[in-house]
Amino acid sequence: MPKTLAYLGPEGTFTHQAAQIFTTHYTTDSAYKLLPCPDIPEVMEAVAQGTVEQGIVPAENSIAGTVNITADLLAHELNLFIQGEIVLDITHHLLSFTPDLAQIHTVISHPQALAQCRHFLKNHLPHATILKKESTAEAVRLLKEEKQTGTAAIGSLASHLHYQVPIKYWHIGDFPHNQTRFLLLEKNPLPHPNPQKTSLIVFPQANRPGQLYEILGVFAKYKLNLCKVESRPDKKELGSYLFLIDYESTLPSSKLQPVFLELKKVTISYKNLGSYPVYRYKDKSNH
Amino acid sequence: MPKTLAYLGPEGTFTHQAAQIFTTHYTTDSAYKLLPCPDIPEVMEAVAQGTVEQGIVPAENSIAGTVNITADLLAHELNLFIQGEIVLDITHHLLSFTPDLAQIHTVISHPQALAQCRHFLKNHLPHATILKKESTAEAVRLLKEEKQTGTAAIGSLASHLHYQVPIKYWHIGDFPHNQTRFLLLEKNPLPHPNPQKTSLIVFPQANRPGQLYEILGVFAKYKLNLCKVESRPDKKELGSYLFLIDYESTLPSSKLQPVFLELKKVTISYKNLGSYPVYRYKDKSNH
Structure with missing residues (x-):
């Protein structure tokens, strides 16, 4: 067994x-x-x-x-x-099917991942709506399932490998030693x-x-x-x-x-x- | 000023x-x-x-x-x-427009209020769907706005007084000294x-x-x-x-x-x- x-x-x-x-x-x-x-x-x-x-x-x-x-x-x-x-x-990446950052209007992830990428979001996606999900993997899974355009998820390399959603930006976390x-x-x-x-x-x-x-x-x-x-x-x-x-x-x-x-x-x-x-x-x- | x-x-x-x-x-x-x-x-x-x-x-x-x-x-x-x-x-109450507990299928509140009423929810509403909101007051406000039946919110006396949603159960928190x-x-x-x-x-x-x-x-x-x-x-x-x-x-x-x-x-x-x-x-x- x-x-x-x-x-x-x-x-x-x-x-x-x-x-x-x-x-x-x-x-x-x-x-x-x-x-x-x-x-x-x-x-x-x-x-x-x-x-x-x-x-x-x-x-x-x-x-x-x-x-x-x-x-x-x-x-x-x-x-x-x-x-x-x-x-x-822990390394956070921005995953999305949307090729252009300017077209991303929503970012979804776990509250902790969102908090740990606050500076990136402020600088690169200041107008995006932030939606909290139960886990980073759940956010990436939703993105995959609904093939949402205009939405990005903050997720891990593992979630990228698992759900095959493209990584648009590598290493977007605010803190290097996470x-x-x-x-x-x-x-x-x-x-x-x-x-x-x-x-x-x-x-x-x-x-x-x-x-x-x-x-x-x-x-x-x-x-x-x-x-x-x-x-x-x-x-x-x-x-x-x-x-x-x-x-x-x-x-x-x-x-x-x-x-x-x-x-x-x-x-x-x-x-x-x-x-x-x-x-x-x-x-x-x-x- | x-x-x-x-x-x-x-x-x-x-x-x-x-x-x-x-x-x-x-x-x-x-x-x-x-x-x-x-x-x-x-x-x-x-x-x-x-x-x-x-x-x-x-x-x-x-x-x-x-x-x-x-x-x-x-x-x-x-x-x-x-x-x-x-x-x-901090005292938590169950607020709802739905008169009968058996008809409540969803409970909304802040994650901490939900966690602090875990035993009440387990015993009285074991089948209800739990939805997390930004604050207890936001949950009560939504309930009021959408006049949702079948939904209850966990909120404070202040949110009850402010939004005038009836209190169905008083003091549903698991811990007396909150x-x-x-x-x-x-x-x-x-x-x-x-x-x-x-x-x-x-x-x-x-x-x-x-x-x-x-x-x-x-x-x-x-x-x-x-x-x-x-x-x-x-x-x-x-x-x-x-x-x-x-x-x-x-x-x-x-x-x-x-x-x-x-x-x-x-x-x-x-x-x-x-x-x-x-x-x-x-x-x-x-x-």
Whole structure:
């Protein structure tokens, strides 16, 4: 039986690309079935319910920040574990069947892609109507299906290859270093032989001065390099937070018991999402 | 000449309500013109360019977290100062002209309102099509304009009062303590006589272990109660952040020079967004 890997679809999204890269380059399991899901909660719930073996969802973009729904479901609603991280370069292109830029009156894409190409749109298509779609791939799919003239979509190389809509302008993003981290999720924690990074959700004690300082002190004491500290609302009251903490370490969690014991003393609780490898994929064809 | 206060519109949004509460209860300037703007960047740019005297935008919701576009424009793009914070209870209601819940086949609203009523929708309208609109007020306005039957909107009491669409279900939100902080912004810093809170954007030194710990140490040393610490991407590379830091203090910034001097030693720079009062409005009619 091939394993099923659910991902945030439709086909041609950046998450689809991350799923393909993972199954092609970073796993020895050969037969994989990729299953597109319409939104992030569906991917994560399918993994939690055991209807699929694994799932891939975006977790953080270098421009837009944390993907809140992913963080909130991991913190508050589902018991899932991270088995790997895939880091992808995000490049936006302008796709259209309309040959002349002057004839483009509408631009469609995902709100984040539109926001990340704000300067290009201001300079080159200041009068175009902007329409938001569920994903960049969905925008390109619509363009293909309806063969709309006068409309352009902002999409990825993957969506161009998948839907065969011509690229009119390459690399229209405002920020040169645009990357997204995707998480590979499983229902049960499987200790990885070569972890690089650990993710924790930390529930602090009552909202009082110095709490975060104390928590960070534990990591400072053990010289663990924090790669991310972020507060997210605990959804109980305004100004009350939990913390997303990622640290770099090649030691498996089992070797870090003293850290966890001290963490326990200064918090209400913490949730260990797993120690996992980081896959940084460099696509040389991605010109 | 009356002052103009720009806000995230259209009329009937929660930000409109915050603007009305501010001008009615918390300022001695009597004549105010309220100007709706279609998005957050337009409100903030109007203030930065001086075409309006003040602006109000949402900054953080107790369930969904920081409003990223507001934080990013304050940190990266515009020089604006916070003159006050208005905290509002957020209550969602189901509005419709259709008397019978069984006949409602479509629900429209802002994506965040839809997400915050997920359990209600699952339990009471599991088969309804969900359509996302630019704001809750826009959804209610559309409902009113098109007199759509079979459609319901999730909206506020203010949108109900403004557009006169009947409320079918009161309080359909999943979380009982739903509040939003709105910021009152001005172009020039005006020291407030009774500040309660200060907001800083802190640009850390190179991404190295212990940097945030050092920064928080400065506040711990002076016993300043941090009410918020959040990382946001610095938009240069994945894993590289700046920090949004709010602390409680009734002292004006001018009395906190030693804190700023120490902060300067352990960071590249910081941006002081101002020391300001917090207005917590309790609406007794908001049943």
